[in-house]
Amino acid sequence: MIQINGKRLIDDIDRLSGIGLGEEGKRTRTAATDADKAGRDAVCTWMREAGMQITIDRVGNIFGVWDCAPEDHVDTAPLMLGSHIDTVINAGKYDGCLGVLAGIEVVRTMQENGITPDRPIVVAAFTNEEGVRYAPDMLGSLVFAGGMSADEALAVRGIDNTVLGEELARIGYAGKPCDLLTPCAFIELHIEQGPILYRENIRIGAVEDLQGIAWYEITVTGHQNHAGTTPTHMRCDAGLAAAKINIFLRKHCEMAGSRTVATVGTCSFEPNAVNVIPGKAIFTVDLRNPDEACLQAEEQALTDYLKELEQTDQVRITARRVSRFEPVVFDQGIVEKIESAARSRGLSCRRMTSGAGQDAQNLATICPTAMIFVPSVGGISHDPEEYTRDQDIINGANILLDIAVDITTRR
Ligand code: GLV
Ligand code: MN
Ligand code: MN
Numbered sequence: 225m226i227q228i229n230g231k232r233l234i235d236d237i238d239r240l241s242g243i244g245l246g247e248e249g250k251r252t253r254t255a256a257t258d259a260d261k262a263g264r265d266a267v268c269t270w271m272r273e274a275g276m277q278i279t280i281d282r283v284g285n286i287f288g289v290w291d292c293a294p295e296d297h298v299d300t301a302p303l304m305l306g307s308h309i310d311t312v313i314n315a316g317k318y319d320g321c322l323g324v325l326a327g328i329e330v331v332r333t334m335q336e337n338g339i340t341p342d343r344p345i346v347v348a349a350f351t352n353e354e355g356v357r358y359a360p361d362m363l364g365s366l367v368f369a370g371g372m373s374a375d376e377a378l379a380v381r382g383i384d385n386t387v388l389g390e391e392l393a394r395i396g397y398a399g400k401p402c403d404l405l406t407p408c409a410f411i412e413l414h415i416e417q418g419p420i421l422y423r424e425n426i427r428i429g430a431v432e433d434l435q436g437i438a439w440y441e442i443t444v445t446g447h448q449n450h451a452g453t454t455p456t457h458m459r460c461d462a463g464l465a466a467a468k469i470n471i472f473l474r475k476h477c478e479m480a481g482s483r484t485v486a487t488v489g490t491c492s493f494e495p496n497a498v499n500v501i502p503g504k505a506i507f508t509v510d511l512r513n514p515d516e517a518c519l520q521a522e523e524q525a526l527t528d529y530l531k532e533l534e535q536t537d538q539v540r541i542t543a544r545r546v547s548r549f550e551p552v553v554f555d556q557g558i559v560e561k562i563e564s565a566a567r568s569r570g571l572s573c574r575r576m577t578s579g580a581g582q583d584a585q586n587l588a589t590i591c592p593t594a595m596i597f598v599p600s601v602g603g604i605s606h607d608p609e610e611y612t613r614d615q616d617i618i619n620g621a622n623i624l625l626d627i628a629v630d631i632t633t634r635r
Contacts, residue, residue: 226337226625228326228332228618230614230617233329234614236328237322238317243259243263244257244263251608252315253310254310254356255284255358261396267328267349270328274288274290274328274331275335279404280399280400281367281399282374283363285349285364285365285399289345291345293340297344299405300343301343302343303341303343303344303631304345304347304348304410304587305327305410305412305628306347306583307321307322307348308324308350308352308364310352310356316604316608324348327348331345339632342632343408345628348583350583357382357386360549361439362581362585364583370589371589378398383490407587408592408631411594412583412593412595413621414578414596414597415597415610416600417605417610419600419603422602423603428619429576429598430559430566430594431576431595431596432556433578434514434581436514436550436551440546441546442507442530442542443541444466444541445503445541446539447459449500460501461501461537466491468533468537469488469507469526469529472526476525483515484513484518484519485512485579486512487509490507491508511526514577527543558593559594562594562623582595596624598616599612
């Protein structure tokens with residue numbers, strides 16, 4: 225049984241994780257920043273060293289193409305592996321990076337073992353998966369899958385008022401219209417980012433579906449006024465309304481049988497002063513549920529509550545939906561291949577749902593797709609404490625290798 229080079233992969237993860245360390249050693253490589261450029265440059269170098277041709281599309285998606293027989297592969301759909309290398313703010317080192325770097329490692333391993341795939345293998349690093357700087361999240365893969373036009377994506381304005389297209393041009397990653405064929409399959413290796421595999425002491429997750437996601441930016445407008453002189457009954461406090469919305473969401477999540485999760489992850493007040501009642505509160509809501517009908521019902525409940533609050537608290541509320549992805553079911557055939565590869569390697573495996581958004585959910589709309597998960601110690605992610613044991617990284621990359629060999633040498 226061939227094996228990936230574990231040390232080389234772990235070294236790559238460590239090297240990439242050293243890029244984008246800012247103040248106090250916090251790792252932040254949000255999309256199309258200077259730190260993201262530095263990470264992209266490193267990944268492109270490693271892809272070239274592995275004999276891959278680099279293609280950058282209009283929204284900055286990086287595709288490293290290994291084609292061992294281009295003349296035989298005209299019109300042959302490639303196999304695509306990959307994920308993303310942009311991060312959240314103060315991030316861990318595995319989220320996304322694992323899928324990209326393991327993809328490169330799979331290519332190297334196949335080359336070193338003299339395996340000649342019957343089709344090109346493409347390793348993708350998609351732009352702005354996290355969506356922290358630009359909404360929607362999974363933007364690069366969404367454009368690649370045809371769910372959003374490149375023009376629309378390039379015009380998106382970020383939280384820092386930058387325009388994605390301008391930032392990609394500035395960092396040298398605004399490429400050309402993509403001429404890749406639709407992949408025959410897409411496989412994404414990722415850390416679980418949740419507690420299930422770790423808690424159950426299972427080595428491999430065969431991800432069979434993924435929950436739906438809705439993001440909102442909500443603006444509550446009340447009346448700015450004096451914190452000391454304004455009697456409570458005369459206040460129109462935008463900050464208080466924002467807090468009530470957060471509590472409303474939590475109560476919904478806690479209802480018996482609910483599988484909804486909701487997060488208010490950003491919040492700003494205006495004028496944001498200790499002795500002034502906030503005249504405005506602007507905050508985000510991240511709402512998720514594995515069932516589309518349930519997610520729609522949660523969105524409706526939120527909309528109804530906002531209307532109610534406008535009356536009871538005498539504030540004005542606008543809600544802008546900035547991202548929406550329906551739940552996705554992955555390809556059964558690939559899920560079974562993951563289970564069987566895990567069995568062959570003597571690794572415990574269970575089927576599971578991804579709680580996180582993933583590039584794979586966009587790829588699933590155009591080709592057979594599935595994901596491999598490996599355990600996150602303590603279920604921690606989107607945090608610098610995010611950690612996956614080296615052996616689990618190696619196991620996951622070996623399963624990715626097995627599937628890639630299986631798909632590209634079936635003859
Ligand atoms: C991406 O990590 C997401 O699930 O928001
Ligand atoms: Mn990710
Ligand atoms: Mn993430």
